[in-house]
Amino acid sequence: MKFFIDTANLSQIQEAHDLGILDGVTTNPSLMAKEGIKGEAAIMKHYETICEMVEGDVSAEVLSTDFASIVEEGKKLAAIHPNIVVKVPMIKDGVKAIKWFTENGIRTNCTLVFSAGQAILAAKAGAAYVSPFIGRIDDSNWDGIELIAQIAQIYSIQGFKTEVLAASIRTPLHIVKCAENGADVCTCPLDSILGLLKHPLTDIGLAKFLEDAKKM
Numbered sequence: 001m002k003f004f005i006d007t008a009n010l011s012q013i014q015e016a017h018d019l020g021i022l023d024g025v026t027t028n029p030s031l032m033a034k035e036g037i038k039g040e041a042a043i044m045k046h047y048e049t050i051c052e053m054v055e056g057d058v059s060a061e062v063l064s065t066d067f068a069s070i071v072e073e074g075k076k077l078a079a080i081h082p083n084i085v086v087k088v089p090m091i092k093d094g095v096k097a098i099k100w101f102t103e104n105g106i107r108t109n110c111t112l113v114f115s116a117g118q119a120i121l122a123a124k125a126g127a128a129y130v131s132p133f134i135g136r137i138d139d140s141n142w143d144g145i146e147l148i149a150q151i152a153q154i155y156s157i158q159g160f161k162t163e164v165l166a167a168s169i170r171t172p173l174h175i176v177k178c179a180e181n182g183a184d185v186c187t188c189p190l191d192s193i194l195g196l197l198k199h200p201l202t203d204i205g206l207a208k209f210l211e212d213a214k215k216m
């Protein structure tokens with residue numbers, strides 16, 4: 001399973017990159033706004049900076065919602081860097097645009113996916129990635145991990161090449177469960193990635209080893 005970081009914060013991206021386990025980055029308009037990135041030029045520049053920091057795919061989301069504008073915006077985003085993946089919402093014009101991008105050699109990440117049916121449509125249109133939002137599904141009293149397992153099974157049975165990119169990750173356990181249930185990629189906040197490191201017995205064991213090492 002690949003590890004992406006879900007942020008537009010450059011120092012967090014650098015920290016995950018320095019850990020040596022980072023395979024890519026996803027962003028969305030909320031995450032960009034959180035960093036105070038405003039205006040087309042600043043947005044484009046920020047994506048370019050991120051692409052220069054990491055070697056893997058960087059998802060950049062369109063803000064348009066009609067077919068022609070999504071295509072125009074996506075073409076501009078894709079031109080920033082070869083690693084840019086155009087993130088397109090799961091709406092009717094979004095599906096049409098994903099198909100257009102697929103036919104024109106531009107890779108896409110279909111976002112705001114909350115059902116297996118939506119994931120099938122994204123795959124049919126040729127999306128490189130599909131992004132089920134598991135934390136938000138859990139918030140609405142359904143099971144986000146079950147959706148990951150269902151989509152992974154459907155894609156495997158049907159031979160779809162679209163990668164399952166689990167998004168809206170909230171906890172380290174989400175990451176473990178995504179790995180267990182067939183996600184190809186997990187895009188996570190830095191805290192959830194670092195949370196994987198933690199175990200009290202590791203801390204206790206290390207303290208004991210260091211103590212005993214003084215007697216060596």
Ligand code: G3P
Nearest residue numbers: 006028135136167168169
């Ligand atoms: O990748 C999607 C993600 O950023 C949404 O996360 O926590 O806002 O549901 P969250």
